Amino acid sequence: MSHATVDLTGTSVLARFIVRRDRIRIVVWIGSIAALVAVTAASVKGLYPTQADLDLAAAASKGNAAAIAFSGPAQGLNTVGGQVAFQAGASGLVVVALMSLLMIGQLTRGEEEAGRLELLRSLPVGSAAPTVAASMIVLTMNAVVGALVAGTLLVEGLPVAGSIAFGASFALLGLVFACVALVAAQISENTRVVYGIAGAVLGASFVLRAVGDIGDGTVSWLSPIGWVQKTRPFAGERWWPFLPTIAAAAGLLVVAEVLAARRDLGSGLVPPQPGSRTASPALGRPLGLAVRLQRGSVIGWGAGVLLTAVAYGSIANSIDDFVRNNKTLADMFASGGASLTESYLATSMRILALVGAGFVIQSTLRIRGEEIQLHAEPVLATPVSRQRWAMSHLLVAAGGSVVLLAIAGLAVGISYGLVGGGVAVVPGLLGDALVYIPAMWLMVGLTFALIGLVPRGVVAAWAVLAFCFIIGLLGGMLGLPRWLMDLSPFEQVPQLPAAHFSVLPLLVLLVVALGLGVTGMAGLRRRDIG
Amino acid sequence: MTPAIAVSGLVKTFGPTRALDGLDLIVDTGEVHGFLGPNGSGKTTTIRVLLGLIRADAGEVELLGRDPWRDAVDLHRRLAYVPGDVSLWPKLSGGEVIDLFGRLRGDLDQRRRDELIERFELDPTKKSRTYSKGNRQKVGLVAALASNAELLILDEPTSGLDPLMESVFQDCITEIKGEGRKVLLSSHILAEVEALCDRVTIIRAGRTQQSGTLAELRHLTRTSITAETNRPAGELADLGGVHGFEIDGARVQFDVDNDQLAAVVSRLAEFELRSLVSHPPTLEELFLRHYGDELARERALTRGDRNDQV
Numbered sequence: 005m006s007h008a009t010v011d012l013t014g015t016s017v018l019a020r021f022i023v024r025r026d027r028i029r030i031v032v033w034i035g036s037i038a039a040l041v042a043v044t045a046a047s048v049k050g051l052y053p054t055q056a057d058l059d060l061a062a063a064a065s066k067g068n069a070a071a072i073a074f075s076g077p078a079q080g081l082n083t084v085g086g087q088v089a090f091q092a093g094a095s096g097l098v099v100v101a102l103m104s105l106l107m108i109g110q111l112t113r114g115e116e117e118a119g120r121l122e123l124l125r126s127l128p129v130g131s132a133a134p135t136v137a138a139s140m141i142v143l144t145m146n147a148v149v150g151a152l153v154a155g156t157l158l159v160e161g162l163p164v165a166g167s168i169a170f171g172a173s174f175a176l177l178g179l180v181f182a183c184v185a186l187v188a189a190q191i192s193e194n195t196r197v198v199y200g201i202a203g204a205v206l207g208a209s210f211v212l213r214a215v216g217d218i219g220d221g222t223v224s225w226l227s228p229i230g231w232v233q234k235t236r237p238f239a240g241e242r243w244w245p246f247l248p249t250i251a252a253a254a255g256l257l258v259v260a261e262v263l264a265a266r267r268d269l270g271s272g273l274v275p276p277q278p279g280s281r282t283a284s285p286a287l288g289r290p291l292g293l294a295v296r297l298q299r300g301s302v303i304g305w306g307a308g309v310l311l312t313a314v315a316y317g318s319i320a321n322s323i324d325d326f327v328r329n330n331k332t333l334a335d336m337f338a339s340g341g342a343s344l345t346e347s348y349l350a351t352s353m354r355i356l357a358l359v360g361a362g363f364v365i366q367s368t369l370r371i372r373g374e375e376i377q378l379h380a381e382p383v384l385a386t387p388v389s390r391q392r393w394a395m396s397h398l399l400v401a402a403g404g405s406v407v408l409l410a411i412a413g414l415a416v417g418i419s420y421g422l423v424g425g426g427v428a429v430v431p432g433l434l435g436d437a438l439v440y441i442p443a444m445w446l447m448v449g450l451t452f453a454l455i456g457l458v459p460r461g462v463v464a465a466w467a468v469l470a471f472c473f474i475i476g477l478l479g480g481m482l483g484l485p486r487w488l489m490d491l492s493p494f495e496q497v498p499q500l501p502a503a504h505f506s507v508l509p510l511l512v513l514l515v516v517a518l519g520l521g522v523t524g525m526a527g528l529r530r531r532d533i534g
Numbered sequence: 535m536t537p538a539i540a541v542s543g544l545v546k547t548f549g550p551t552r553a554l555d556g557l558d559l560i561v562d563t564g565e566v567h568g569f570l571g572p573n574g575s576g577k578t579t580t581i582r583v584l585l586g587l588i589r590a591d592a593g594e595v596e597l598l599g600r601d602p603w604r605d606a607v608d609l610h611r612r613l614a615y616v617p618g619d620v621s622l623w624p625k626l627s628g629g630e631v632i633d634l635f636g637r638l639r640g641d642l643d644q645r646r647r648d649e650l651i652e653r654f655e656l657d658p659t660k661k662s663r664t665y666s667k668g669n670r671q672k673v674g675l676v677a678a679l680a681s682n683a684e685l686l687i688l689d690e691p692t693s694g695l696d697p698l699m700e701s702v703f704q705d706c707i708t709e710i711k712g713e714g715r716k717v718l719l720s721s722h723i724l725a726e727v728e729a730l731c732d733r734v735t736i737i738r739a740g741r742t743q744q745s746g747t748l749a750e751l752r753h754l755t756r757t758s759i760t761a762e763t764n765r766p767a768g769e770l771a772d773l774g775g776v777h778g779f780e781i782d783g784a785r786v787q788f789d790v791d792n793d794q795l796a797a798v799v800s801r802l803a804e805f806e807l808r809s810l811v812s813h814p815p816t817l818e819e820l821f822l823r824h825y826g827d828e829l830a831r832e833r834a835l836t837r838g839d840r841n842d843q844v
Contacts, residue, residue: 117663194663278659279627287630288637297623378621382674385585385615385687386638389607532588 011130018129018137022111026141033103034145037096037174038152044092045160048084058082064322065090071322073214074315077221080239085162089170089237097229098210100149100174101181104142105202108185111138114195116270125269135186135264142182150175166238173232176249180228181206183256190263193272228252290388290396298367298397302404305363306411309356313412316352317419317433320345342502349433350502352416354476354494357440360408361447361472361494365465367401368451372462375533390528394455398448398521405444413437436500442513443493449520456527536599537562538685538716539584544593546579546740553579555740556593561718566711568731569720570821576740577720578618581689584718585615598685611640614683618690618720620674622662628673629658635677647680653702667694679706686710686717692726704729724817736821752814756789759799764806773798784808 023030052058062081065071072078076093080086112135115121121134154171158164181202188201209227216224217233224230231252234245267273286292342350371394374380383393417425417433451465458464475484475492489495493516496509539561546554554576561567571577582588584597586606595602597609622631632651636642651658654672662670671694678686692703700723707717707730721727727734728748735745744751756777761767762784770786771779775794780787790798802810 276661276664279625279630279661281627281629281659283626283630283633283637287626287634290638293634296626300625378617378619379623381582381585381587382615382617382620382635382677383638384587384606385610385613386635387607387610387640388638530589534582534587 010132012133012136014127014129015133015137015140018124018133019140022137022141026107026111029107030141030145033107034149034152037099037103037149038156040096040099041088041092041153041170042156042160044096045084045088045157045162048087048091049160052084052087055082058084058087061087071319072217073318076213076233077217077224079236083238084160085157085166085170085238088157088162089166089239093170093173093233093237094210094213094229096153096174097177097232098206100146100178101206101209101229102203103149104146104178104182105185105188105206106199107142107145108138108182109189109195109198109202111141112186113189113193113198116189117193117195119270122269139182139186143179146175146178146182149178163238165241169235169241169243170237172246173235173237176246176253177228177232179253180249180256183253183260186260187256187263190260190267191273193270193276290383290393291399293383294370294396294400298370298400298404301363301367302400302407305360305404305408309360309408309412310415312359313352313356313415314419316349316356317416317421318423320349320352320416320420321424346502349416349420349436350499353412353433353436353440354497354499356412356416356437357409357443357494357497358469358473358476360405360412360440361444361469363408364401364405364444364447365451365469367404368398368448368455369462369465370401371397371452372455372459375459378534380533384533390533391525394452394525394528398452401448401451402445405448406438406441409437409440409444410434432501439500439505439510440494440497442510442517443497446493446513446517446520449517449524452524453520453527454524456524456531459531536596538565538598539567539718540594540596541580541584542594544580544583544595545591546576546583546588547591553740554583554590554593557737557740558742558745559735559737560745561716562733563716564711564714565732566707566717566719566730568727568734569718569737570722570724570727570734570817571737575737577737578689579740580737581615581687581718581720584687585610612683613685613687614639614678614681615687616671616674616678616689616691618693620670622665622670622673624663625661627659627661628656628665628669631662631673632658632677632680636680639681639683641681641683643680643682647676650676650680650706653706654699668696668699671695672699675703675706679710684715686715688717689720690722691719692721692723700726724821728817734817748817751820752792755815755820756791757795757812757814758787758789758819759802760785760787760811761802762786762808763802764808767802767805770798770801770805773801 052061059082062078065075065081066078074094075090078090081090115124115134124134125131150171150173152171153174154167157167157170184205185198185202188198188205191201192198209229212227213224213230213233216222216227216230221234224234228249231245231249234242236242263273284292287296371380374383374397380393384390413434413436414430416437417430420433421427421429447465447469450468451462454462454465472492472494475489476494493513496513498505498509537560539559541557541559544554544557544559545552557576557580559569559580569577569580579588583590583595584602586602586604586609589603598612600609602609622628626634629651632647633642636647654676656669656672656676660669662673665673671691675691678688678691692700695703704726707719710717711730717730719727719731731748733745733747734751736743736751763786764784766781766784767786768781770776770788771781773794775791776798777789777791778787799810
């Protein structure tokens with residue numbers, strides 16, 4: 005194949021088709037990133053109404069290695085714009101990079117792996133058209149994100165140059181990771197591996213800039229996230245660091261094209277690794293199968309909880325300084341009698357438990373997923389009862405939730421211990437996390453009851469979690485009535501270490517969880533599978 | 535002896551759709567039974583009832599003398615099943631899936647497993663994600679055929695297999711038949727059914743149309759006749775039981791109802807018969823005769839396929 009003739013026949017039709025098919029996903033991605041920046045800008049203005057507040061916040065963050073590691077270099081923090089760039093910067097940039105790599109992975113390798121690309125290529129469609137169409141869409145998404153981010157900040161009345169620099173950071177970083185994903189998509193024929201490769205590059209970029217930003221900033225130059233943050237939005241903008249960003253994107257694009265020319269449709273540059281010829285002894289029982297199928301998911305969620313918990317634990321020590329002079333933040337962590345640090349740790353545990361509940365629902369819904377994907381049918385055609393089959397996944401969900409809570413408690417405890425709390429806090433914080441076990445199991449039971457009784461409506465489990473999240477994060481600030489907040493099982497758990505332990509609510513949660521589980525099992529036994 | 539499968543008046547509805555509408559099916563001990571019907575006629579739904587995955591709305595269903603819904607787990611120790619579309623966990627290898635099913639069933643025969651993997655030329659180390667349709671089907675077949683189950687329930691088991699593998703499959707079923715085990719074979723490959731099955735049941739729109747040995751079914755239909763005569767035999771067209779009559783000079787071609795066969799052939803002889811070729815209907819012709827016209831009419835009337843319901 006020659007490079008001179010790139011056949012683009014059908015590109016615009018394909019691009020329109022992608023927009024039609026993925027319109028909801030596209031809008032949700034763009035909307036949530038713009039909303040993140042808008043909400044941050046509004047909250048910064050509310051939290052720090054005067055220059056004195058901003059100066060205090062800047063002073064608090066300046067020497068805070070943990071905050072810098074998770075947000076970015078401390079630049080221009082005594083301005084509203086600088087605070088927005090600090091608070092929404094690193095997380096927003098990670099989200100825009102995720103958006104780009106997931107979209108590219110799905111639209112290129114995902115389509116190819118599913119065999120749909122083959123069908124398209126059998127039509128009068130140019131060889132480069134599907135990839136170019138996907139790239140055009142993702143490029144446009146990034147441009148729109150950049151424009152919306154800049155526009156939002158301008159509407160909030162922030163300086164023009166900073167707003168444009170900040171918006172451009174989003175657009176160009178997204179572009180770089182779209183190109184990273186394009187290269188990864190040539191390497192493996194497995195879409196999940198593509199996500200893994202591109203995700204690893206993103207993770208490395210984040211860690212390198214964290215290390216650099218804590219130090220003298222040199223190491224940050226190894227990271228694309230570091231490059232765009234070096235443009236210093238709202239802190240004396242300089243534009244030239246966008247050049248390596250654009251150059252990297254262009255270079256990756258050329259690499260992707262060279263690699264694409266060396267491979268066949270459907271294959272990757274790296275051949276797939278063979279699996280095992282025979283099954284291990286564990287893989288002969290339903291529980292062994294469920295563990296094997298969900299192992300990766302537990303590890304992934306565990307890593308996420310670990311990182312979040314370390315982030316929370318490592319700033320626990322400075323929370324008193326941070327909050328003392330700020331009424332809004334103090335309200336957020338308000339709790340009669342307990343110290344601010346204790347309230348903060350209790351809130352952290354509740355948030356980590358809510359994050360872990362995401363795993364719980366996903367893991368329990370695996371039962372329904374196995375059913376829909378016709379994986380359950382041949383298993384249930386062996387002498388495995390429905391109860392035993394469902395129980396195997398329920399055990400993984402319930403056991404996995406304990407693992408995640410243990411990771412959360414230990415990680416918060418150890419990181420808080422290292423920054424000043426002392427090792428002695430670890431066992432206590434582990435217990436403060438594990439106290440959420442009954443609430444997690446209630447979520448298992450609830451999800452399973454839906455699977456047993458209304459298999460077509462299981463998505464409601466996610467709505468329940470969203471409700472619990474809103475109650476848990478914003479309930480106090482929104483001034484919601486007590487009875488409404490009490491509906492969330494996470495509110496029933498004693499908020500340790502800021503409150504006293506009491507066993508009764510935990511027993512009630514366990515009984516409800518058990519009742520829901522029994523109900524779900526009765527429903528599953530009675531209904532049709534499939 | 536109780537039959538392996540005894541179904542009568544089976545009804546199953548999905549919302550407004552009546553997927554099974556009084557279906558009957560008898561599979562006797564020691565026979566390979568062909569289960570035929572157009573797409574969406576209810577074959578898979580019947581099999582799912584037999585496996586206890588879905589519950590019958592009405593009718594009698596017995597599998598090996600017991601209730602497939604209530605006694606599912608016990609019954610499943612005695613049967614092996616191959617779905618029409620073998621859906622595998624992407625990250626497990628074919629070998630792992632075969633072992634898993636063997637162990638879940640509790641009768642993994644290592645020697646037989648390895649022999650079947652060889653015969654079907656399956657690479658057991660590949661991840662399921664990378665298997666083609668035919669290879670996924672082979673995984674399902676090896677997992678089922680490696681068992682010693684007394685009843686095999688096979689739902690279009692060879693879809694996607696190449697002719698070479700198709701013949702390996704037929705050899706395997708012939709061996710199983712020799713061991714006196716029972717097989718319910720739902721299939722669209724009529725040559726496969728003709729080669730393997732003792733009896734067949736043909737269903738349509740959730741009802742049994744016909745059931746019997748191939749010879750019995752043939753008897754109920756027509757024989758094709760091609761003949762050459764010295765005198766033009768045009769007047770045969772008016773005889774009762776003659777269909778699709780065509781004449782081309784000395785040559786005539788027609789189908790005749792089997793109960794009129796003797797009368798028509800003796801009339802034919804009167805026109806100074808020079809040559810005569812007759813052949814019984816192939817299963818394919820049987821099938822088309824049953825469904826050809828009716829299907830066209832029905833498809834025009836009802837939209838939508840039962841298949842996407844499941």
